[in-house]
Amino acid sequence: MESKNFMTVDEVAQELNVSKSYAYKVVRELNAEMQKLGYLTVTGRVNTNFFRKKLCYSE
Structure with a gap:
């Protein structure tokens, strides 16, 4: 599966x-939180x- x-x-x-x-x-x-951290975001998509x-899928 491609990442x-x-x-x-x-x-x-x-x-x-x-x-x-x-x-x-x-x-x-999630995008609002990323913007506060100084990241650019894309509407309708999340990193x-x-x-x-x-969501606790990784450490």
């Missing part, structure tokens, strides 16, 4: 088993590593 730098809202919804509208909320919150870190 991707960003996850789409659809991928977030599938990963978390939530609705697409809730996945948008998660992506917005895969940050997503996994914040």
Whole structure:
């Protein structure tokens, strides 16, 4: 499986088993947190590593 730098809202919804509208909320919150840390973000996408870190998938 190829490692991707960003996850789409659809991928977030599938990963978390939530609705697409809730996945948008998660992506917005994670992107807002990344912006506060000084990172550029892409609307509708979230950095895969940050997503996994914040949701306890990695250390």
